[in-house]
Amino acid sequence: MTISFLPKQFPIHAFQEALVSWFKLEQRDLPWRKDQDPYKVWVSEIMLQQTKVDTVIPYFYRFLDKFPTPESLANADEQEVLKAWEGLGYYSRARNLQSAVKEVMENYGGKVPNNPKELGNLKGVGPYTKGAILSIAFGQPEPAVDGNVMRVFSRIFKVEEDIAKPKTRKIHEDLVRSVISKEDPSAFNQGLMELGALICKPRNPDCLLCPVQEYCMAYEQGLEDILPIKTKAKSQRVEPYAALLIKNERNEVLVQKRPEKGLLANLYEFPMASLKDLDLTTIPNWFYGEYGLHIDIIQKETVVKHVFSHLTWELDAYSATVQSGKLDVGPATFCSLKDLELLPFPVSHQKLLPFVKTLLT
DNA sequence: AATTCGTGGGT
């Protein structure tokens, strides 16, 4: 059964005009809005996935300064790309972006594809990003449905489907297709998102300032605080670890590269022992088995609690020294204080760097 | 379809 949420008498053109003219007047001056270079639009859209504008801005400047063209990004070392992404989170975005840019270099002559099929096949480019690039960079009337659009449309058209459910996105894509401005798809799509960010906020929306208030069913019926419907995520688990800050006789600290898949893939960290399986007395023996080094634990330096989307790390950081043995693990290596600055660390381990500096100084 | 994947700011 197909449900159309678009009222038969909905004044499409007046709605478009109200939204687009508001956006052109009130839009924020953002660095990725200076031109419509598809590469810059692409980079910005990847960075903006699940990430606030204010957080992205400095990363966007630094990233474009370092990798101004698809070619420069394609030819860069992955570690350098991850270093530029350090602290931004969702690091597979960076690795997928570089992978996709390499494909653009090889298969599309360095030109970002301007059609849904080729664009959607690029790594890290899903339905939203595909539509955003097509509409913003190429002016095509394609939907770009993100969380803002689903919230805004849930209110305007009184859509009561759970926006946390994957299938709900299709409802809103159909709605966008039925009302998008063919004259200015870019301003229309961006206008919806800008409206969601500035006016039609998740909580306490500023309906009195809204340029499309007269078209909003939720406002008309006093439902703006009820919609959208969104079920809440389940609670997260807690994982306790001992993080080991191990110094050798050459005043270097042991670091290791994380696996190439999964959480914080290919980033660096200090070795961690799960306190679910081990305790302070069994860690040295475990460590010798894993790394081939006898260590002496000195003392607890700090405790770090780090919250991810789906789990929490509780890191008890211990200083330690190498007693004897020979390191025999590939991804692990001793690293000088100076060279640490070249390695990409997740924020969880950046919190430990001040203590490492003290240890090595 | 449900989980996994980061982080910082708002309330």
Add this chain to the structure above:
DNA sequence: TACCCAAGAAT
């Protein structure tokens, strides 16, 4: 404090 939330994609 403890949630909630953000211009999602991959699996």
